[in-house]
Structure formats: structure tokens, C-alpha cells
Amino acid sequence: MALVLFYRSSDLHIINMLLLPALFLLSGVLQGVAVVESVPPTFNHRDPSTRETLICDKCPPGNHMTAYCTPTTPTVCAPCRSRHFTELWNYLPRCLYCNNYCMENQEVETECTATTNRVCRCKQGFYMTNEFCWTHSKCGPGNGVKTQGTSQIDTVCEQCSDGYFSKSSSALESCVKHQECASGQISLLPGSNNHDTLCGSCEYLSNGGETLRTFVSGFFSRQRMRVAKMTLFIASYIHKSEEGVHLSGTTLPKERGPLMDLILTWLAQAPEEQLKTLPLMLKASNLCHMKEKLEMVVDKMKQQSPNCTSPFIDV
Known part of the structure; x- marks a missing residue:
């Protein structure tokens, strides 16, 4: 039902008398604001x-x-x-x-004008803190970039979650998802937060060459070995390897990282026939837990391909 209002002429006269002064006052205020804005201080x-x-x-x-x-x-x-x-x-x-000069690792963001001083910013790959530009931090292996650094903030890193990895130190790369093995392949080496899954088959390793070398290097880099056993392995095989890393007369490092670097360097250039005797070398160096893990991988390959010959001796 519509509501209809009726006003007498006298009512409209009263309303007009009340509204007109208010409108006039508001108009004056607005004009006053415009005048104030145009008047210089x-x-x-x-x-x-x-x-x-x-x-x-x-x-x-x-x-x-x-x-x-x-x-x-x-x-x-x-x-x-x-x-x-x-x-x-x-x-x-x-x-x-204009006395603001761009220093080392800075570049001009806004050049000097008649109304502004020169504005500087950090170059790409740097961020500002305490008035200096510092290189963006890199996220190490096992960690990826959560937020890339800007000219004002440093890189924000995060540890790779389950199913993801990062094997490099980078200020740009995020964690990457582990690969899924294709049909006919198995996971020879499981992925970790700093290694991708290594997929393959018994035939893959039996071909030898770089495929075998890649597997052996990945196998070693995923293991936690005591320093004493690593030293024994290096002294027993790398020292004596004619084509290996020449360490005769040198003092071996005492930290696990440098020792692993020596082993991986040797694995990258050791003769293929020597790599095939790896189970025997592990056993002689009291690295029996590694020998057992290697046997598990070989058993897994044989289950998939029963007629395939193991690439390793004494496994």
C-alpha cells in the first residue's frame, strides 16, 4: 500500500525557511575551503x-x-x-x-628534480638495511625461497616439506616436488629434502657408464657415515687408486662435509670396474649398514626384473 503525504502551502513555506539558510551556509563553507587551498602559506x-x-x-x-x-x-x-x-x-x-648520491650496489630510482632530491634504491639482488645495500641471502640445500628478496627486505627461506627438495644454494629457487617414477621404473633412491628421487631399473644400472656413476654418487651422498669410517674408506681406496684423487702425503680433513667431497670427487672419475666392487669396499671399511642398504636396492630391482644381472659384485 503506497504512502502518500500531503503538505499545506504553509508547511512548505516553513520547510523552505529552514533549508535555505543551511544550504547557503554549506555553500559558503565549501567556497571557503577552495579559497584556503588556493592561498599560499x-x-x-x-x-x-x-x-x-x-x-x-x-x-x-x-x-x-x-x-x-x-x-x-x-x-x-x-x-x-x-x-x-x-x-x-x-x-x-x-x-x-641535490646531495643524495647513489653509492655502491645502489642505482637511481628517481633523478633530482626542482622539487625532489635524488632517490636511490638497491640494485637487483640487494636489499637496504642500516642505509647499506646487502646481497640477498641464499637458501641452502634442503631449503627453498618462500619470498624473494626486494630492494627493502631480505630473502625469506623455508625448509622443504615432505615430497619436495632443493639441492642448491639460491636466492631465487623454491623447493621442487620430487619426480614420480615412470612406468617400468622404480625408485632406486628415495627423495629427501635436498635430493630428488632417483628413478630407474636394473637394466638402467647394468648399462654402466654415467648411469651407474650417478647412482653410486647419489647413494653415498644420502648416507650418514661416521668420520672415522669415512677416513678409513678414503685411506683404503682413494689413496691407493692410481687414477683417483692423489692424496698421498696430505692430511685428511676432520669434518664430514669435506670428507664427503673427497669421496664424491673420486666416484666421479674412478674406473667403472672399481665401482662394481663397491659392496666389497663397504664391507672392508666397516660400512656394513651401507652394504645392507645397497643390497636392498638390488633386491628391489631383481623383483622387478628377475632375469637382470646385478651391476655389483658380491651382492
Whole structure:
């Protein structure tokens, strides 16, 4: 049901008398705001000849004052010359020099203008802290980039979750999902947070060459070996290898990382026939747990391909 309102002429007269003054007042306020915005800011200046305090206009940004106002003349302003600026309304006798220089590992973001000083930012690959630009941090193996660094913040890293890995140190790369083995292949070496899954078959390893070398290197790099046993392995086989890494007369490192680097370097160039005797070498170096793990991989391959010959001796 519609609601219909009826007003008498006397009612409309009263409404008009109330609204018109309010509208007039609002119009005046809005006009006043516009006037205020267009009027430049001022400052007080005491005229040296008359001792009278004058209200002088300031100079706009990009200008400076060349003469104070007088009782008969306004403030005199002039544009800033090259490589100088004023950012605010002012009554400075001269403009400010663009003194912000871009230092090492910085580049110009905004060049000096009449109204702004030069603005610098860190170059690509660097971020600002304590007024210096530092190289973005790299996320090490087992960790990926969660948030890439910017010119203002450093790289944010996160540990790779289950099913993902990162094997490099990088300020750009995120964790990558482990590969899924194709049909006819098995997981020879499981993936970890710093290694991808190594897929293959018995035939894959029986071909020897780089495929066998890749498997052996991946197998060693995934193991946790005691320093004493690693040292025994190196002393027993790498020292004596005619084509291996020459370490005779040198002192072996005492940390696991450098020792593993020596082993991986030797595996990358050791004769293939020597690699096939790996189970025997592991047994002689008291690395029996590794020998057992290697046997498990070979057994898994034989289950998939019963007629395939093991690439290793004594397994």
C-alpha cells in the first residue's frame, strides 16, 4: 500500500525557511575551503625600514626567495637552478643542493628534480638495511625461497616439506616436488629434502657408464657415515687408486662435509670396474649398514626384473 503525504502551502513555506539558510551556509563553507587551498602559506617578516611586521607569501616548491615582501610589493621568488630543489613552500634564500648520491650496489630510482632530491634504491639482488645495500641471502640445500628478496627486505627461506627438495644454494629457487617414477621404473633412491628421487631399473644400472656413476654418487651422498669410517674408506681406496684423487702425503680433513667431497670427487672419475666392487669396499671399511642398504636396492630391482644381472659384485 503506497504512502502518500500531503503538505499545506504553509508547511512548505516553513520547510523552505529552514533549508535555505543551511544550504547557503554549506555553500559558503565549501567556497571557503577552495579559497584556503588556493592561498599560499605565509610567514611574518619585520620590514627593516618601517619596523612594521608584514605577512609575506612563501615561495612554492621548486622555487626560492630572492626578496622579502614590502608594504607595496609581494615576495619575489625564482626557480631553482640545475641540481637544486625545494620540496616545500619556503622562504629560503637559495635552493637545497641535490646531495643524495647513489653509492655502491645502489642505482637511481628517481633523478633530482626542482622539487625532489635524488632517490636511490638497491640494485637487483640487494636489499637496504642500516642505509647499506646487502646481497640477498641464499637458501641452502634442503631449503627453498618462500619470498624473494626486494630492494627493502631480505630473502625469506623455508625448509622443504615432505615430497619436495632443493639441492642448491639460491636466492631465487623454491623447493621442487620430487619426480614420480615412470612406468617400468622404480625408485632406486628415495627423495629427501635436498635430493630428488632417483628413478630407474636394473637394466638402467647394468648399462654402466654415467648411469651407474650417478647412482653410486647419489647413494653415498644420502648416507650418514661416521668420520672415522669415512677416513678409513678414503685411506683404503682413494689413496691407493692410481687414477683417483692423489692424496698421498696430505692430511685428511676432520669434518664430514669435506670428507664427503673427497669421496664424491673420486666416484666421479674412478674406473667403472672399481665401482662394481663397491659392496666389497663397504664391507672392508666397516660400512656394513651401507652394504645392507645397497643390497636392498638390488633386491628391489631383481623383483622387478628377475632375469637382470646385478651391476655389483658380491651382492
